[in-house]
Amino acid sequence: xxxxxxxxxxxxxxxxxxxxxxxxxxxxxxxxxxxxxxxxxxxxxxxxxxxxxxxxxxxxxxxxxxxxxxxxxxxxxxxxxxxxxxxxxxxxxxxxxxxxxxxxxxxxxxxxxxxxxxxxxxxxxxxxxxxxxxxxxxxxxxxxxxxxxxxxxxxxxxxxxxxxxxxxxxxxxxxxxxxxxxxxxxxxxxxxxxxxxxxxxxxxxxxxxxxxxxxxxxxxxxxxxxxxxxxxxxxxxxxxxxxxxxxxxxxxxxxxxxxxxxxxxxxxxxxxxxxxxxxxxxxxxxxxxxxxxxxxx
Amino acid sequence: xxxxxxxxxxxxxxxxxxxxxxxxxxxxxxxxxxxxxxxxxxxxxxxxxxxxxxxxxxxxxxxxxxxxxxxxxxxxxxxxxxxxxxxxxxxxxxxxxxxxxxxxxxxxxxxxxxxxxxxxxxxxxxxxxxxxxxxxxxxxxxxxxxxxxxxxxxxxxxxxxxxxxxxxxxxxxxxxxxxxxxxxxxxxxxxxxxxxxxxxxxxxxxxxxxxxxxxxxxxxxxxxxxxxxxxxxxxxxxxxxxxxxxxxxxxxxxxxxxxxxxxxxxxxxxxxxxxxxxxxxxxxxxxxxxxxxxxxxxxxxxxxxxxxxx
Numbered sequence: 001x002x003x004x005x006x007x008x009x010x011x012x013x014x015x016x017x018x019x020x021x022x023x024x025x026x027x028x029x030x031x032x033x034x035x036x037x038x039x040x041x042x043x044x045x046x047x048x049x050x051x052x053x054x055x056x057x058x059x060x061x062x063x064x065x066x067x068x069x070x071x072x073x074x075x076x077x078x079x080x081x082x083x084x085x086x087x088x089x090x091x092x093x094x095x096x097x098x099x100x101x102x103x104x105x106x107x108x109x110x111x112x113x114x115x116x117x118x119x120x121x122x123x124x125x126x127x128x129x130x131x132x133x134x135x136x137x138x139x140x141x142x143x144x145x146x147x148x149x150x151x152x153x154x155x156x157x158x159x160x161x162x163x164x165x166x167x168x169x170x171x172x173x174x175x176x177x178x179x180x181x182x183x184x185x186x187x188x189x190x191x192x193x194x195x196x197x198x199x200x201x202x203x204x205x206x207x208x209x210x211x212x213x214x215x216x217x218x219x220x221x222x223x224x225x226x227x228x229x230x231x232x233x234x235x236x237x238x239x240x241x242x243x244x245x246x247x248x249x250x251x252x253x254x255x256x257x258x259x260x261x262x263x264x265x266x267x268x269x270x271x272x273x274x275x276x277x278x279x280x281x282x283x284x285x286x287x288x289x290x291x292x293x294x295x296x297x
Numbered sequence: 298x299x300x301x302x303x304x305x306x307x308x309x310x311x312x313x314x315x316x317x318x319x320x321x322x323x324x325x326x327x328x329x330x331x332x333x334x335x336x337x338x339x340x341x342x343x344x345x346x347x348x349x350x351x352x353x354x355x356x357x358x359x360x361x362x363x364x365x366x367x368x369x370x371x372x373x374x375x376x377x378x379x380x381x382x383x384x385x386x387x388x389x390x391x392x393x394x395x396x397x398x399x400x401x402x403x404x405x406x407x408x409x410x411x412x413x414x415x416x417x418x419x420x421x422x423x424x425x426x427x428x429x430x431x432x433x434x435x436x437x438x439x440x441x442x443x444x445x446x447x448x449x450x451x452x453x454x455x456x457x458x459x460x461x462x463x464x465x466x467x468x469x470x471x472x473x474x475x476x477x478x479x480x481x482x483x484x485x486x487x488x489x490x491x492x493x494x495x496x497x498x499x500x501x502x503x504x505x506x507x508x509x510x511x512x513x514x515x516x517x518x519x520x521x522x523x524x525x526x527x528x529x530x531x532x533x534x535x536x537x538x539x540x541x542x543x544x545x546x547x548x549x550x551x552x553x554x555x556x557x558x559x560x561x562x563x564x565x566x567x568x569x570x571x572x573x574x575x576x577x578x579x580x581x582x583x584x585x586x587x588x589x590x591x592x593x594x595x596x597x598x599x600x601x602x603x604x605x606x607x
Binding site for chain 2: 011135
């Protein structure tokens with residue numbers, strides 16, 4: 001650092017220079033880019049962005065498009081099921097692993113490995129396993145159950161659950177790891193005390209341990225929700241949005257509008273809606289988490 | 298505004314599992330509880346392992362065998378031909394050179410992105426932890442919140458920026474994109490790590506006359522190998538597995554492997570070669586899987602840090 005202080009701006013110069021990429025990213029890409037997209041979502045942009053103001057037209061068109069409505073519905077079904085199941089499965093697995101078991105490392109490694117792989121890989125593997133001609137359905141029929149039908153990826157009614165199976169397989173390991181960390185953070189005394197009082201283990205989990213793990217739950221929740229809203233590659237790889245438009249999701253709608261259909265305005269409006277969805281979750285969390293203590297920075 | 302708790306409580310505890318289990322104590326070896334416990338865990342483990350197993354098994358079978366048998370059966374006759382085909386001959390659209398070229402694309406994308414993003418984030422995290430300047434925390438807060446913005450919102454503005462720079466559709470453009478989106482999590486990771494080191498260390502170096510770079514290179518860097526390893530793991534897997542940025546910011550020639558894999562499997566011309574598809578899928582997953590199985594606990598640490606990334 002400069003030994004004499006030349007002037008305020010040049011003080012601590014090295015640190016400021018090192019922070020330039022962060023400042024540029026924060027201001028131009030994150031704030032600037034987001035603002036740009038929001039502004040242009042009110043314009044009549046088609047093949048190229050055009051500053052021709054049309055108010056809320058894009059949003060009206062968006063909410064009048066069947067494909068977008070299906071995408072939203074899918075996101076709701078996939079999201080809620082994913083949220084509930086990933087937490088239930090993740091927590092139960094963590095609780096089971098936390099019972100002083102042998103081979104803990106092996107079990108943990110196997111449950112978490114899907115998370116290391118690309119969503120494209122996950123989507124393609126499950127596309128194969130759920131293939132009715134060769135996969136699970138074929139095997140059950142081979143075992144003699146001729147009427148067995150399990151073809152989620154070919155049945156528009158339940159296709160999104162086929163994606164859910166893959167999503168759960170990939171994501172539950174992550175929740176398990178975070179929950180396990182939370183469980184390991186619980187003081188051993190809590191367990192001793194509840195044992196002395198003769199409280200059954202499941203009650204201790206539900207009424208004592210889980211409330212104590214609140215921070216871990218909230219972090220995991222934010223993580224899972226933002227991941228759900230972004231779901232894209234999994235759909236593209238596993239179903240391509242099909243059959244028909246049965247497994248469309250907002251992120252894919254945005255991509256298709258922007259880069260395939262030359263309908264930028266729709267893409268901007270749809271992505272702004274995605275931003276709103278995330279904000280509904282993240283803003284209250286941020287206020288809760290960082291609200292009252294601005295001085296610890 | 299953003300204090301050290303931005304890395305959620307999880308990270309401190311996830312760091313390693315050596316604290317040992319905290320759950321209630323188990324009873325005798327063959328109690329009903331143990332049978333239930335190990336039975337469940339065995340089934341769960343098998344369930345999670347099955348897709349990997351199916352991938353491998355399918356990729357080693359010939360097509361006739363796949364058509365006859367079931368997907369869980371081990372190959373009667375092992376053949377490596379699907380692997381060769383996936384690597385060198387599989388078609389993505391009109392181009393039939395297999396995955397090999399795209400594998401190298403991914404390498405060419407991943408290595409510079411990882412190096413660049415880690416250099417920028419580590420120096421920045423160091424500045425934020427030890428050389429705080431006015432306004433630094435505001436930008437940092439924006440950066441962290443930026444990590445929650447759905448990428449779709451920023452896709453097009455970045456297209457415009459890259460086009461202005463003449464890098465749209467180019468590998469180096471994608472490298473910049475990965476550096477940008479890796480920044481929040483990595484900066485957080487490094488900032489918190491450097492902030493957790495004893496301050497005396499830093500002060501002593503200052504007294505000895507070391508400056509900004511002197512302290513960074515000679516004091517902090519040598520003792521930060523673990524956190525750099527975590528950052529490398531996080532970035533290599535994240536960037537290798539990326540699909541969205543790859544498909545948006547590169548052209549058919551420069552597609553990363555994930556995009557090419559999707560094109561190989563999901564564009565059907567003629568007979569679908571399931572074995573080649575699965576071989577291609579494994580080859581794509583090989584790099585992150587290797588890192589995962591080799592790195593063990595460090596991978597988990599990366600996840601815990603990534604818990605804020607979303």
